[in-house]
Amino acid sequence: MSTEITANVQTPSYKPDPVLPSKPAHSAEKKPEISTAKLAMPDKADLQFDAEQMQKNLQEAIARLNAQMKSKGQQLNFSIDKTIDRTVIQVKNSETGELIRQIPDETLLRVAHNIEQVKGMLLDEQS
Numbered sequence: 256m257s258t259e260i261t262a263n264v265q266t267p268s269y270k271p272d273p274v275l276p277s278k279p280a281h282s283a284e285k286k287p288e289i290s291t292a293k294l295a296m297p298d299k300a301d302l303q304f305d306a307e308q309m310q311k312n313l314q315e316a317i318a319r320l321n322a323q324m325k326s327k328g329q330q331l332n333f334s335i336d337k338t339i340d341r342t343v344i345q346v347k348n349s350e351t352g353e354l355i356r357q358i359p360d361e362t363l364l365r366v367a368h369n370i371e372q373v374k375g376m377l378l379d380e381q382s
Contacts, residue, residue: 343358
């Protein structure tokens with residue numbers, strides 16, 4: 256008596272991993288390492304600001320500029336419009352005193368003054 260054993264054994268099919276394209280040799284750059292060290296923040300700067308002193312210094316500088324222009328016989332006048340807090344430069348004819356040019360223009364100064372007035376009225380209404 257012969258005993259034959261037949262086995263029907265199936266082996267799982269083998270699927271290779273997909274092949275990824277290799278990078279060219281020139282693109283093999285090293286990635287920068289990310290540091291996890293914490294940086295110490297510097298203390299805040301101790302700034303001292305004196306608005307009155309700054310205004311005084313500005314007035315002195317304007318006076319010196321005007322004196323220099325006068326000594327050279329040129330009629331160039333520097334001033335500050337306090338309403339809009341802007342510098343105004345005037346060029347005048349030295350013989351007649353006629354205003355040749357003003358920077359910013361007179362029209363622009365009037366518009367700026369009107370805007371300041373409107374801002375004042377709006378603030379009064381909101382209060």
